[in-house]
Amino acid sequence: MTVLVFLDPAHDDGRIVDASQPQLLATDLGATRGDGIFESLLAVDGSPRKEQAHLTRLASSAAALDLPVPDAEAWSRAIRTGLREFAAAEPERRDAVVKLIATRGAEGAGRATAWVQVAPVPASTIEQRRTGLRVLFLERGYDSTVAQRAPWLLLGAKTLSYAVNMAAIRYAKAHGADDVIFTSSDGKVLEGPTSTVLLAHDRDGRKTLLTPQLESGILAGTSQSALFTAAKEQGWELGYGPLEPHDLLDADAVWLISSIRLLAPVLSLDGQDLRSSAALTAELTDLVDRFV
Numbered sequence: 089m090t091v092l093v094f095l096d097p098a099h100d101d102g103r104i105v106d107a108s109q110p111q112l113l114a115t116d117l118g119a120t121r122g123d124g125i126f127e128s129l130l131a132v133d134g135s136p137r138k139e140q141a142h143l144t145r146l147a148s149s150a151a152a153l154d155l156p157v158p159d160a161e162a163w164s165r166a167i168r169t170g171l172r173e174f175a176a177a178e179p180e181r182r183d184a185v186v187k188l189i190a191t192r193g194a195e196g197a198g199r200a201t202a203w204v205q206v207a208p209v210p211a212s213t214i215e216q217r218r219t220g221l222r223v224l225f226l227e228r229g230y231d232s233t234v235a236q237r238a239p240w241l242l243l244g245a246k247t248l249s250y251a252v253n254m255a256a257i258r259y260a261k262a263h264g265a266d267d268v269i270f271t272s273s274d275g276k277v278l279e280g281p282t283s284t285v286l287l288a289h290d291r292d293g294r295k296t297l298l299t300p301q302l303e304s305g306i307l308a309g310t311s312q313s314a315l316f317t318a319a320k321e322q323g324w325e326l327g328y329g330p331l332e333p334h335d336l337l338d339a340d341a342v343w344l345i346s347s348i349r350l351l352a353p354v355l356s357l358d359g360q361d362l363r364s365s366a367a368l369t370a371e372l373t374d375l376v377d378r379f380v
């Protein structure tokens with residue numbers, strides 16, 4: 089069951105449409121050029137998680153693309169409409185994926201097309217939290233300083249142009265792995281196609297969480313950020329890259345983290361088994377549960 093709610097100035101709470109019927113014009117620039125932005129957030133028991141962080145990131149992606157999008161209140165109202173409709177149709181499901189999508193609109197219209205989609209969380213996504221991931225390093229082809237020099241690459245924005253990210257995951261699957269960590273042409277660890285990289289050290293009673301630095305052209309992860317806030321309160325030390333592949337191989341544990349799959353342990357990198365820690369994963373999963 090998928091619920092769609094279009095943001096429409098004539099409908100304060102959004103306009104519910106039939107997800108099994110065509111709703112976009114074929115000239116929509118989101119469809120013809122991938123010219124648009126999106127967010128994916130988790131809802132539990134009808135309530136969106138980290139909503140403000142996702143709306144803030146949506147606004148910063150929109151600014152990067154110079155894309156006029158509806159304001160945060162309009163998105164919030166449409167999210168609530170979508171979740172209400174979803175709960176009525178699927179009362180047994182506690183979790184849902186909420187996608188916020190905005191495109192540059194139909195050619196010549198000069199107005200964004202924006203909608204909210206609510207759908208079940210795929211079972212395979214939940215399963216990966218438990219089973220963990222075999223990961224390949226794949227080159228992204230940019231160096232880690234290009235984001236500042238070339239803002240038109242939109243590297244820190246969550247754009248609809250995810251065909252490359254999806255192709256990377258298909259490449260990993262075709263080569264016996266589950267997911268990907270991108271590296272820069274100057275050898276730095278970047279991010280997964282749909283996730284942020286995290287590693288931990290647990291040495292002499294001092295626990296440290298590390299993640300690549302944002303300046304390397306990665307998306308600012310809302311889950312990593314919320315986890316860092318919770319971990320800091322528990323006395324963890326925090327750090328931001330630059331990280332290189334050997335840092336992941338030397339870590340006490342490595343995870344990919346994102347809003348829907350949450351925390352998934354990385355089992356191996358390029359076929360090389362990693363150290364893992366059920367205790368650290370359990371401790372961090374507890375912290376993730378606080379904001380989920």
Ligand SMILES: Cc1ncc(COP(=O)(O)O)c(C=O)c1O
Nearest residue numbers: 282283284307309310311346347
């Ligand atoms: C490229 C990329 N990096 C990181 C993330 C993780 O972000 P979040 O934790 O906000 O879901 C995502 C999420 O989809 C992503 O697409």
